[in-house]
Amino acid sequence: MRHLDPDRLALLALAEPLDSFEAGHLAECPGCRHDLDALRHVAELGAEGPDLDRLPAPPARVWEGIEAALDPPERRGRRSHWLLAAAAVVVLAVAGTVVLNRIVRAPAETVTARATLKPLATVPADANGTVRVLSGGEMRVDVRNLPLTSGFHEVWLIDPDHPTKMIAIGNLTDRPDATLPVPPGVDMNRYRLVDISDEPHDGDAAHSGHSLLRGTLTS
Amino acid sequence: MDSDGELAERLRDGDEKALREAYDQHGATVFYLAQRVLGNRADAEDVTQLTFVAAWTGRAGFDPQRGTMLGWLLGIAKRKAVDRLRSAARDRRVAETVSAQAPAPDETEPPERIIDRLIIADELSRLPAEQRRTLELAFFDDLTHPQIAAVTGLPLGTVKSHIRRGMANLRRRWEVDGAAFGSRSAGASRAR
Numbered sequence: 001m002r003h004l005d006p007d008r009l010a011l012l013a014l015a016e017p018l019d020s021f022e023a024g025h026l027a028e029c030p031g032c033r034h035d036l037d038a039l040r041h042v043a044e045l046g047a048e049g050p051d052l053d054r055l056p057a058p059p060a061r062v063w064e065g066i067e068a069a070l071d072p073p074e075r076r077g078r079r080s081h082w083l084l085a086a087a088a089v090v091v092l093a094v095a096g097t098v099v100l101n102r103i104v105r106a107p108a109e110t111v112t113a114r115a116t117l118k119p120l121a122t123v124p125a126d127a128n129g130t131v132r133v134l135s136g137g138e139m140r141v142d143v144r145n146l147p148l149t150s151g152f153h154e155v156w157l158i159d160p161d162h163p164t165k166m167i168a169i170g171n172l173t174d175r176p177d178a179t180l181p182v183p184p185g186v187d188m189n190r191y192r193l194v195d196i197s198d199e200p201h202d203g204d205a206a207h208s209g210h211s212l213l214r215g216t217l218t219s
Numbered sequence: 220m221d222s223d224g225e226l227a228e229r230l231r232d233g234d235e236k237a238l239r240e241a242y243d244q245h246g247a248t249v250f251y252l253a254q255r256v257l258g259n260r261a262d263a264e265d266v267t268q269l270t271f272v273a274a275w276t277g278r279a280g281f282d283p284q285r286g287t288m289l290g291w292l293l294g295i296a297k298r299k300a301v302d303r304l305r306s307a308a309r310d311r312r313v314a315e316t317v318s319a320q321a322p323a324p325d326e327t328e329p330p331e332r333i334i335d336r337l338i339i340a341d342e343l344s345r346l347p348a349e350q351r352r353t354l355e356l357a358f359f360d361d362l363t364h365p366q367i368a369a370v371t372g373l374p375l376g377t378v379k380s381h382i383r384r385g386m387a388n389l390r391r392r393w394e395v396d397g398a399a400f401g402s403r404s405a406g407a408s409r410a411r
Contacts, residue, residue, distance in 0.1 A: 006387075007383045010382055010383045010386035010387065011364070011379060011382060011383065013386065014357045014358075014364075014382060014386070015357070015361070015363055015364075016363075016364060038390060039386055039390060042339060042386065042389050042390050042393055043357075043358065043386070045332075045335050045336045045339045045393070046339045046340070046343060046354065046358045046389060047358040047359060047361075048336050049336065049340055049359075050251065050336070050337075050340060051340065051344075052247070052248055052337070052340050052341055052344055053344065055247035055248060055250070055251050056247060056250075057246055057247045057250070058246050058247065058249075058250040058263075058264060058267050059264065061264070062246070062250070062264050062267050062268050063239075063242060063246070065268040066238075066242070066268050066271045066272055066275075069268070069272045070235060070238070070272070070275055162243060165243075
């Protein structure tokens with residue numbers, strides 16, 4: 001018995017009509033029928049998708065949970081001692097600052113990380129800025145001499161190890177300084193690159209690709 | 220598959236960054252499977268987390284010769300999700316109540332079939348661009364081969380050869396990954 005050509009079967013699985021020889025052969029041959037069924041099944045699965053590139057990533061807390069589970073307990077133990085010591089220093093420092101501030105004036109606030117923003121090559125060299133992350137989960141952004149925009153300026157936190165991963169923090173207004181909330185649970189060690197972009201009013205929430213200032217947060 | 224091999228090697232060596240890369244590549248796909256099987260987001264997040272932790276502790280068990288990293292991860296995720304469903308069912312029996320709020324898991328599509336779809340979608344995304352485009356037009360837009368030739372400007376012979384090769388690749392991947400990691404039930408196996 002002459003079997004159907006495997007290449008021909010692939011075409012038949014995708015809408016190509018059977019001729020009378022093929023129809024006759026398939027009625028008789030379980031092997032070819034099986035192959036055609038398998039290919040049709042694959043085509044059906046393929047048609048249902050999904051498009052993997054468009055699946056939403058799990059929220060950041062999932063990875064944080066994984067990381068925490070990988071961390072050997074003894075290492076975490078050591079770290080927590082160290083953290084306690086560091087915390088004690090911070091408490092002392094804060095206490096000192098509070099006392100000083102009481103004496104001098106402004107309310108107390110702890111800066112947990114800061115960054116100096118520098119202009120990218122295409123941006124006037126006098127553009128600059130600073131970012132302070134406050135212990136309360138806010139970010140104070142102070143920018144100077146940004147080029148004018150017909151759209152708006154947006155603040156991002158980017159993972160420099162995976163530059164396509166980024167979090168939109170908020171927009172800057174006409175005032176040079178803005179205080180923006182950082183979404184809870186954001187890993188600032190990972191998303192440590194601050195980016196200020198020029199965004200057109202095009203209804204596209206993604207980064208325009210037009211960065212003006214950048215700087216890396218350090219604690 | 221080469222990148223799988225390299226990633227597997229780094230995983231075996233205990234490189235946590237390799238796990239992060241596997242998560243970046245496949246976390247969304249694992250999460251999708253978990254959501255489809257479990258029908259709720261919070262459980263799906265847990266199962267995604269458990270899957271990658273289990274992948275880390277069981278990393279010596281991944282053999283890139285037998286199948287892809289995605290196939291392996293989805294096999295783990297399926298077991299975790301099914302365990303979660305069973306324990307949820309047990310909890311309900313113990314409480315003798317049926318939770319009205321929890322959306323019913325998608326019972327019309329078995330986990331094995333969801334995995335098959337994801338594996339095929341992954342293989343589709345790895346095909347050479349022209350092959351991929353040709354198959355997508357055939358799958359999603361339901362075009363005939365002459366129509367595909369007209370849309371793409373490719374000769375009809377080329378369209379047909381893309382379809383033949385692309386289909387052969389998809390089928391091979393479906394059979395390899397389905398057989399390798401027990402992601403498919405024995406009854407559904409098409410292996411002769």
